Structures are given as structure tokens and as C-alpha cells.
Amino acid sequence: MALTDIRPTVRRRIARVSSYVIFIAIVVIAAVTADWGKITFNFFNPKVAGKLWPGILRAAWNTIWYTVASFGIGLVFAVVFALMKMSKGPFKWFAVAFIELFRGIPALLTIMIMAFAVPIAFPVFRPIESTYLGLIGLVLVTTAYTAEIIRAGIEAVPRGQREAARSLGMSHLRTTVTVILPQAFRIVIPPLTNEVVTLLKDTSLLFIAGATVFSKELTQFGKDGMSTYANSTPFIVVAVFYLVITIPLTYLIARLEKRMAVKK
Amino acid sequence: MSDQARLHTRDVPDHSVPPLQITGLHKHFGSLHVLKGIDLTVDKGEVVCVIGPSGSGKSTLLRSINLLEWPTAGKVLIEGIDIQDPDVNLDKVRTRIGMVFQSFNLFPHMTVLRNVTVAQEKVLRRSPAEARKVALGMLERVGLSDKVDAHPSQLSGGQQQRVAIARSLSMNPDMMLFDEPTSALDPELVGEVLEVMRSLAADGMTMVVVTHEMGFAREVGTRVIFMDDGQIVEEGPPSEIIGNPQQPRTQLFLSKVL
Numbered sequence A: 001m002a003l004t005d006i007r008p009t010v011r012r013r014i015a016r017v018s019s020y021v022i023f024i025a026i027v028v029i030a031a032v033t034a035d036w037g038k039i040t041f042n043f044f045n046p047k048v049a050g051k052l053w054p055g056i057l058r059a060a061w062n063t064i065w066y067t068v069a070s071f072g073i074g075l076v077f078a079v080v081f082a083l084m085k086m087s088k089g090p091f092k093w094f095a096v097a098f099i100e101l102f103r104g105i106p107a108l109l110t111i112m113i114m115a116f117a118v119p120i121a122f123p124v125f126r127p128i129e130s131t132y133l134g135l136i137g138l139v140l141v142t143t144a145y146t147a148e149i150i151r152a153g154i155e156a157v158p159r160g161q162r163e164a165a166r167s168l169g170m171s172h173l174r175t176t177v178t179v180i181l182p183q184a185f186r187i188v189i190p191p192l193t194n195e196v197v198t199l200l201k202d203t204s205l206l207f208i209a210g211a212t213v214f215s216k217e218l219t220q221f222g223k224d225g226m227s228t229y230a231n232s233t234p235f236i237v238v239a240v241f242y243l244v245i246t247i248p249l250t251y252l253i254a255r256l257e258k259r260m261a262v263k264k
Numbered sequence B: 001m002s003d004q005a006r007l008h009t010r011d012v013p014d015h016s017v018p019p020l021q022i023t024g025l026h027k028h029f030g031s032l033h034v035l036k037g038i039d040l041t042v043d044k045g046e047v048v049c050v051i052g053p054s055g056s057g058k059s060t061l062l063r064s065i066n067l068l069e070w071p072t073a074g075k076v077l078i079e080g081i082d083i084q085d086p087d088v089n090l091d092k093v094r095t096r097i098g099m100v101f102q103s104f105n106l107f108p109h110m111t112v113l114r115n116v117t118v119a120q121e122k123v124l125r126r127s128p129a130e131a132r133k134v135a136l137g138m139l140e141r142v143g144l145s146d147k148v149d150a151h152p153s154q155l156s157g158g159q160q161q162r163v164a165i166a167r168s169l170s171m172n173p174d175m176m177l178f179d180e181p182t183s184a185l186d187p188e189l190v191g192e193v194l195e196v197m198r199s200l201a202a203d204g205m206t207m208v209v210v211t212h213e214m215g216f217a218r219e220v221g222t223r224v225i226f227m228d229d230g231q232i233v234e235e236g237p238p239s240e241i242i243g244n245p246q247q248p249r250t251q252l253f254l255s256k257v258l
């Protein structure tokens, strides 16, 4: 075998091995120089972690139901806004304005406005706890994003579907409900699941509204735990809770997308 | 005449007049003048075959008949009803005009049976049991009784098109429109669809068929219309139009497709 034949392979192998060596060296140096006692005590402290139980269950539950509720309500409004945006006339412009507004400003700002500014302007909102007002803000944000997802789904349904339904005598509304929307929903399942993941993480923004013991979600719970115990372990525990929910969801999206791709 | 009576006369089909009368039909898409004054009357039981080069406006003409395309000018009368009249219930008129598309357009999220029952239930308000009975009858007629529970994606193109025909027939239309129903099919599947259409014609269904199947037009058509550039250039019995065309444009077209 000629030396020139194996040279590129060998060169590639050397490059790979040396990158491993560098990586391992960095890890080793970090491990040797790190203060393991402090790290364990501050981030992986079993005592602190134990104290988070069972309060963290309520926080996790709150995170989940804030997500599910805002997504569910948002989805219903999103369909309405998507249809409005695809119509002609004043409804269209109202929908466009709504969607651009709440996609264009930070979710955190929307939540703060709902939680703090709106009750000043409208006394009827004053008895409502600020976290729940913030949740309304989150609904507005997810409605705007989901409306755009739904609209894209509706537009992805072939034109012939509507024409076939109309020529069977179905009204515009009947066609939309029976023929177009069921197909549109199938098309947008992956991006919708994505929106759920984003929304789940965005419930953490509700911390700005200042929750009570009963209404706090995971991130606020972690932050409060950190202050109470002067220790960062609550952050790690909370992060694990998020991952336990989001990673399976992410895999679900990947699988759904693969299945869709196969169907086509 | 009272309002009620006025509406009544506008909505109710008059079976003593031709099922389809088109006069002075024009259609523009922006600056594109696609239909340039079409006059066409179709009598009961006629099978009118529309032929012509691609882009000549055949689909647009067919789609104007049930107002999938709204004419720029001219009138379309369905069983004597002016379907552009805002007082006319267009959805109701459409139930009496079956339409079959080149791309089938079955509803992919429904089974074959549901495809054929859904409009019966939602539009004609038939009971599920009755709709099912009608659907099974129509599916048997097109030879697909064994595919009732399949989804459209599991069927061949020819089978899908036959379901689409059954779906239209289940509404008991007085007239059927076909827009190149076999153009998207593999050659070996064309025959089964034409066979269904042939049997429909034999039963006396009024049909307008845009097609490139000259054999079908010649055997089944009672009249052939040659369209070019948005106009009817020549029309008459198939033997004359296909067998002995008079207009140079018709001769040129037929020399290419035959």
C-alpha cells in the first residue's frame, strides 16, 4: 500500500484524537482546580433538596396547569384570529394589529402590563391576583403566535379541498370547520407542540408578577428556595423538573415530524 | 308579487327549461381576458364534451357554471335560476351540480364512506343511516364496495376518482361537470373511470366534460365543443367536429392530439 493512500485517513485520525485530548485536558484541569466541596454543598446539596419537598410539587403542578390553560385558551382564540386575519375587512386589520403587537413586544413586558398597569386603569381587575393577571398576558402572547401557526396550516391545505367542499354545497363556514381545519391541525401539530414547550418555559416569566405560596411556579419556587437556604441547589432541582417535561415533548415533536415526512 | 313569492320563483328549479344556459360570459383575471363571450345551452340528458388546447379557458368555463369562478360579465342560468342573483341560495343550487376535478380532491382525513356521507348529512340534512345507505349504493355503482373503510391515500388514482364521482352522485345532482377527470391517471386506470362516466351518460345524466379522450368524446358525447383562446370556435356532433372539422384551428388541434 502506498503511503500517499493512507495519509489523509491518518491525518484525520490525528486531528480527531488530538481534539479529544484537548477536551479531556480542559475537563481534568477544571476538575482539579474546582472546589468540589463548595460545588457539592452549593449546587448538589441533598439536605436542601430534601427541604424543597413536597412544596415543589405544587410549583410543578402550577407550571403545568398555567401552560395547559394558557395554551388551551390561546388555541381557541388563535383559530378565531387566524380566520379573522384571512378574512377581508375590519376584522382582518384588528387581527393583524393584535398579532403584530403581541409578537412584537417582549412577553415579559406584556405580563408586567397585565399584572401591574391594567389594574390601575381598570378597577375590575384589582381583586384578581397579579399572577393570574400575568397569566392573561401569557394567553395574549401565545394566542398571537399560535394564530400565525394555524394560519400557515390553513394555507397549506390544498385549494382543491375548499373547492370540492363548496361544490358539494357546503357553506364557507361548514367547509372551514369540516374540511379545512381538521387538515390544518394535522399539518401544524409539530409547530404547535413546539409552542407548548416554549410556553412552558415562558411561564417562568410570571415570577415578575410576584406569586403567593399557592400560585408560584417552578422558577419562582427555585428563586425563593435560593434566598431561603442561601444555596443554589433549588435551581438545579428546578432545572431537572423542567427537563423531565420538555425533553419527552421535544422527542415527541421529532417523532411526529418524522411520521409526517413519511406520509408525504 | 310578495317577497316570499319572488324568492320562491328565484330559487326553485324549472325543469321545463334547459338545465344550463350561459349567455355572453366573460372572465378576466386582472388584465388577462380568459373567456371572451361564451354562449352555451345544454339540454337535459346531453353529454357535452369540451376540447381545446391548454390555457384556452376550458376549466374556467366549467368553474363558472357553479361559480367557483365569478364571471366578469354575462349570465349563468341553472335550471332557469340566475345563480348570480344575491337572493339565490348558491349552496343549494350547487348541490344539484356535481363536480369532478382532475386532482380528485377527496378529503384525505376521512374514510371513503365518510367522504360520500359527509355532505349528505351536513348539507342535505339526511340522517346518518340514510346517508350511509345512499353512499353504499353509489360506491357499489362505481365498483368500490370493498373500499368503504379505506382512506383515500390507500387507493389508486382511478379508485380515488371513482369515489369522487360517487361523492358527487350521492347529492342526487341534475347535472355533472367533469374537468379532465382522467388526465392525472396512469394510462391503465383511465378506462375504469371512463366506464363509470359512460354508464352515467347511459342513464341520462346531463354532463359537461372537459377531456382529451377523443375516443370518449366521439362515442359518448352528444355534442363536442372546440374552444380556443377563450372562445367557442366550433361545435356540433362528434362525428362532424372530430371526424370532419371545418375551422383551421380545430383541424390544427386535432392533428396534434389524434
Ligand SMILES: Nc1ncnc2c1ncn2[C@@H]1O[C@H](COP(=O)(O)OP(=O)(O)O)[C@@H](O)[C@H]1O
Residues within 6 Å of the ligand: B029, B032, B034, B052, B053, B054, B055, B056, B057, B058, B059, B060, B061
Ligand atoms: N385563478 C387564476 N388567476 C389567474 N389566471 C388564471 C386563473 N385561473 C386560470 N388562469 C389563466 O386563465 C387561462 C385559462 O386557464 P384554464 O381555464 O385553466 O384553461 P384550460 O383549462 O383550458 O387549460 C390560463 O392562461 C390560465 O393561466
Ligand SMILES: [Mg+2]
Residues within 6 Å of the ligand: B058, B059, B060, B180
Ligand atoms: Mg384545465
